[in-house]
Amino acid sequence: MVHISLWYLPLLVLLPLTVLAIIAVWLRRVAHRQSIAEEEPDWSVPALGDEEGGISPLHRWDVRCKIVTILGFSFVIASLGHLGPALTAVGISLIVSVISKVSLARVLFRLLALTGFLGMLVVVMPFTVPTHSGDTLVIFGNTDWLCLNLRGLLLSATISARAVAIALLMEPLFSTAPLPVTLHGLCRLGVPEMASQSVLLSYRYVHVFRHEARRMSAGMQVRGFRKRTDIQTLRTVAYFLGMLFVRSFERTERVFEAMRARGYRGRFPEPVELRMRTMDILMASVWLVAAAVLITYDRILF
Amino acid sequence: MHEIHEGAAFRLTSGSLLFNVRNLFFRYSNDIPALFGVNADISPGDRIALVGKNGSGKTTLIKLLCGLLAPEDGEVRYKGKPLAGQRLEQARLELGVLFQDPDDQLFMHTVIEDAAFGPGQQGKSQKEAQLAAIKALHQVGLEKMAYKAPHNLSFGQKKRAALAGLLAMNPEVLLLDEPTANLDPNQEQVFLDLLKNFTGTLICISHDLIFLYELCDRAVVIDQGRIHHDYTLRELVSQRHTLREHGLDFSFRLVMTPSAPDPDSEVIENTLSQSAPASEKTEDPPIVELHGFQYRYPDGTLALQNVTFSIRKGERISIVGENGAGKSTLLSCLVGLLQGKGDYRFAGKTVTRKECKRLWRRVGIVFQDCADQLFCSSVKEELAFGLHRLGYSRSETEPRVCRALSMVRLEGFEDRVPLHLSGGERKRLALACVLIMEPELLILDEPTAGLDPQGEELLLNILYNLDVTLVLVSHDVFFMKELTRRTLVMHQGKILEDLPIQTFMQDDRLGDLNGLSYMYRLRSSRDIRILQHEHEHSHPHTHLHTHPHRHENLVHEHTHAHEHDHPHRFVHRHPGEEKKHDHMPRRYHHHDHSDHDRESHDHSHENNNTDK
Numbered sequence: 001m002v003h004i005s006l007w008y009l010p011l012l013v014l015l016p017l018t019v020l021a022i023i024a025v026w027l028r029r030v031a032h033r034q035s036i037a038e039e040e041p042d043w044s045v046p047a048l049g050d051e052e053g054g055i056s057p058l059h060r061w062d063v064r065c066k067i068v069t070i071l072g073f074s075f076v077i078a079s080l081g082h083l084g085p086a087l088t089a090v091g092i093s094l095i096v097s098v099i100s101k102v103s104l105a106r107v108l109f110r111l112l113a114l115t116g117f118l119g120m121l122v123v124v125m126p127f128t129v130p131t132h133s134g135d136t137l138v139i140f141g142n143t144d145w146l147c148l149n150l151r152g153l154l155l156s157a158t159i160s161a162r163a164v165a166i167a168l169l170m171e172p173l174f175s176t177a178p179l180p181v182t183l184h185g186l187c188r189l190g191v192p193e194m195a196s197q198s199v200l201l202s203y204r205y206v207h208v209f210r211h212e213a214r215r216m217s218a219g220m221q222v223r224g225f226r227k228r229t230d231i232q233t234l235r236t237v238a239y240f241l242g243m244l245f246v247r248s249f250e251r252t253e254r255v256f257e258a259m260r261a262r263g264y265r266g267r268f269p270e271p272v273e274l275r276m277r278t279m280d281i282l283m284a285s286v287w288l289v290a291a292a293v294l295i296t297y298d299r300i301l302f
Numbered sequence: 303m304h305e306i307h308e309g310a311a312f313r314l315t316s317g318s319l320l321f322n323v324r325n326l327f328f329r330y331s332n333d334i335p336a337l338f339g340v341n342a343d344i345s346p347g348d349r350i351a352l353v354g355k356n357g358s359g360k361t362t363l364i365k366l367l368c369g370l371l372a373p374e375d376g377e378v379r380y381k382g383k384p385l386a387g388q389r390l391e392q393a394r395l396e397l398g399v400l401f402q403d404p405d406d407q408l409f410m411h412t413v414i415e416d417a418a419f420g421p422g423q424q425g426k427s428q429k430e431a432q433l434a435a436i437k438a439l440h441q442v443g444l445e446k447m448a449y450k451a452p453h454n455l456s457f458g459q460k461k462r463a464a465l466a467g468l469l470a471m472n473p474e475v476l477l478l479d480e481p482t483a484n485l486d487p488n489q490e491q492v493f494l495d496l497l498k499n500f501t502g503t504l505i506c507i508s509h510d511l512i513f514l515y516e517l518c519d520r521a522v523v524i525d526q527g528r529i530h531h532d533y534t535l536r537e538l539v540s541q542r543h544t545l546r547e548h549g550l551d552f553s554f555r556l557v558m559t560p561s562a563p564d565p566d567s568e569v570i571e572n573t574l575s576q577s578a579p580a581s582e583k584t585e586d587p588p589i590v591e592l593h594g595f596q597y598r599y600p601d602g603t604l605a606l607q608n609v610t611f612s613i614r615k616g617e618r619i620s621i622v623g624e625n626g627a628g629k630s631t632l633l634s635c636l637v638g639l640l641q642g643k644g645d646y647r648f649a650g651k652t653v654t655r656k657e658c659k660r661l662w663r664r665v666g667i668v669f670q671d672c673a674d675q676l677f678c679s680s681v682k683e684e685l686a687f688g689l690h691r692l693g694y695s696r697s698e699t700e701p702r703v704c705r706a707l708s709m710v711r712l713e714g715f716e717d718r719v720p721l722h723l724s725g726g727e728r729k730r731l732a733l734a735c736v737l738i739m740e741p742e743l744l745i746l747d748e749p750t751a752g753l754d755p756q757g758e759e760l761l762l763n764i765l766y767n768l769d770v771t772l773v774l775v776s777h778d779v780f781f782m783k784e785l786t787r788r789t790l791v792m793h794q795g796k797i798l799e800d801l802p803i804q805t806f807m808q809d810d811r812l813g814d815l816n817g818l819s820y821m822y823r824l825r826s827s828r829d830i831r832i833l834q835h836e837h838e839h840s841h842p843h844t845h846l847h848t849h850p851h852r853h854e855n856l857v858h859e860h861t862h863a864h865e866h867d868h869p870h871r872f873v874h875r876h877p878g879e880e881k882k883h884d885h886m887p888r889r890y891h892h893h894d895h896s897d898h899d900r901e902s903h904d905h906s907h908e909n910n911n912t913d914k
């Protein structure tokens with residue numbers, strides 16, 4: 001049990017929050033700057049390279065192997081119980097991100113999405129974890145009811161590191177193959193084709209519905225609609241959502257008609273012919289070894 | 303009502319039939335009857351224009367032809383066999399249907415994947431499908447966009463990508479539903495060239511008869527679910543009374559000089575003097591003043607650069623430019639939806655961030671797709687929405703709603719659901735929703751998009767009578783010419799020129815720069831105008847001619863004159879473009895034609911003389 005002055009309390013709460021906020025703002029700026037393309041990409045060639053000429057080993061990796069291996073590795077990361085191995089996992093994920101040449105902006109946006117939740121965890125958890133025997137408690141002045149548990153701090157840091165490591169892996173998993181190819185791989189792994197097609201169409205039309213919603217919202221704004229806490233706002237938002245639903249439903253019907261008109265009979269054409277090669281198995285083995293090392297490090301060395 | 307040409311059905315033009323439609327009935331699930339007893343024969347190679355008012359049943363017929371809908375009664379036969387079961391599956395791979403909204407049709411993740419979808423369904427290998435897709439994309443000029451996601455394409459590019467998806471299937475038949483709606487003239491020309499080169503059977507729905515005139519040979523007029531006429535397109539466009547009867551009379555568009563409005567049009571009742579720039583009348587500060595204005599999208603794209611112009615109260619201006627020139631962004635800034643950098647003054651007052659949020663009280667905008675701004679459950683509520691926001695009481699609202707409805711000729715529509723109105727009605731309702739708020743500045747974004755000619759003419763008349771400062775964004779040169787006096791030419795986010803509409807109309811350089819070349823429209827309009835004035839008539843007359851004849855035993859030929867009484871096909875300036883004339887076009891009739899024999903006159907004779 002460690003006793004320190006009460007004025008340390010706001011410092012210990014505000015400092016991590018401030019640091020996190022600064023990091024978040026910096027990340028956002030970097031991500032935004034990175035996301036602005038200096039010139040229009042060449043759309044006459046595949047953005048991710050074709051099967052043979054992919055821009056990194058992860059791009060060339062068989063998608064089924066990649067899904068199974070990276071998801072498996074993510075579960076291993078999630079099972080880590082100590083900060084050291086979790087930080088090692090973060091390192092591995094960073095190396096994989098660099099090797100796979102994924103977009104820095106997208107990685108940063110992914111991390112930014114986590115910062116709010118992780119920030120709260122880092123601040124709240126040290127004060128709220130149940131006290132076990134042997135825990136080091138920091139007590140601020142005479143406030144015995146509010147003590148900082150160092151085990152809680154360590155736990156929150158470990159969880160954060162695990163979350164960051166897994167989030168970093170998601171970009172190499174999803175950005176190194178086009179979505180239809182990834183979904184095709186999932187189908188080959190046993191995911192129902194209907195589910196895969198639904199995801200595929202949802203991803204395509206989420207942009208269309210977003211544009212539609214934005215246009216409708218603009219249409220309401222130019223006639224004076226402003227969100228307030230009154231019944232009129234509630235009614236207008238209900239109209240908006242209703243209309244959006246009706247239009248989405250009608251569009252769904254039209255899309256299905258267009259698909260049928262072009263010969264759709266329940267199946268999309270296969271985007272690529274999947275072939276498992278020795279190199280794919282070899283890469284999976286490397287990941288397997290890394291996972292084994294992490295587990296050993298976590299369970300035996302600690 | 304005129305006689306319906308039911309017996310005629312579609313005429314056979316050559317060989318075996320492609321489609322054979324007999325006694326087709328169809329009604330939608332909400333019990334609205336759509337087609338009654340339609341009979342149609344379509345042969346390979348036919349190029350058919352399917353025309354009619356909004357809601358006449360054109361799209362329903364196309365959906366029945368490609369088997370997307372099943373007839374309630376009657377039969378559709380494709381290549382001699384009923385369009386059902388296995389035959390239907392096969393037919394779908396031979397038919398290409400282009401829908402109105404390209405987003406409905408581009409359901410894959412990249413343009414090339416979408417173009418390869420059809421060939422893949424036809425059983426082609428992945429490689430073959432890819433090759434077919436690349437070829438089709440090359441045809442439509444999108445080979446450089448092959449791996450782009452459809453939602454990142456412009457509207458015109460989406461339309462072309464959708465067409466590429468069909469061309470990749472090498473279809474025998476193309477069924478097109480409003481292929482050029484909302485396209486700029488440049489893209490329209492691309493479409494026209496592509497479709498002209500298509501060698502298969504073509505069935506095209508469009509309200510744009512000038513476009514159809516270039517593309518199709520045959521016209522089928524549908525009205526209220528029935529086929530009323532089936533003849534050549536030349537015959538259709540030349541018979542103005544038929545066009546008017548079916549709400550298709552676009553002749554008001556054929557008047558190409560502002561000084562000579564069409565005498566038959568109601569538009570003549572109004573004068574352009576109403577729209578004379580107020581700059582000539584008033585010394586007030588401009589209602590809109592932009593100086594060095596720019597707007598950058600969040601992704602860094604500079605959408606508007608150094609925009610400088612002003613609009614005076616009562617002035618009517620048009621803004622033109624190719625798709626993506628920045629017109630819509632400029633409108634969004636004017637109405638306060640977007641806030642750019644630079645000096646923007648409204649009625650002499652700088653528009654700050656706070657002012658921006660209040661601009662809706664003074665500026666009204668009608669969007670290109672007016673469905674985006676109609677969201678209430680009844681027409682009455684829709685109209686009252688803006689008034690309630692302005693703080694009007696219920697008792698003040700009622701009379702204004704009635705007045706607004708009457709202004710846009712929608713009396714009696716109070717309890718109708720906006721979503722169920724036709725395109726033209728919706729457009730007028732959106733206009734009424736804006737006008738009811740009495741804006742100082744009215745902005746119209748592509749007001750004619752998707753309207754049938756009758757709807758266009760009605761809208762034109764309504765807009766003529768408005769006493770409001772107007773900003774019109776349109777690719778429709780006729781509307782621009784009729785409604786505005788000044789044009790801003792935009793290109794790549796900049797205002798290139800600010801000039802009187804007449805000067806713009808005569809400046810080919812600006813037209814080419816913006817892809818606003820209207821050459822084929824002018825050519826077609828001229829042809830159609832001639833057709834509408836072409837007719838036959840006869841009266842006794844003499845003229846010099848040669849024919850064999852007998853002088854006692856001698857049969858010989860020489861030029862001589864004697865009296866005739868036979869019909870002549872006759873095209874003339876009748877009797878001067880600016881004067882009113884009311885004969886039925888292409889009908890045999892008599893009219894005064896003095897000094898026919900002696901004085902030179904302007905008409906062409908065709909070989910239908912029956913000299914004796």
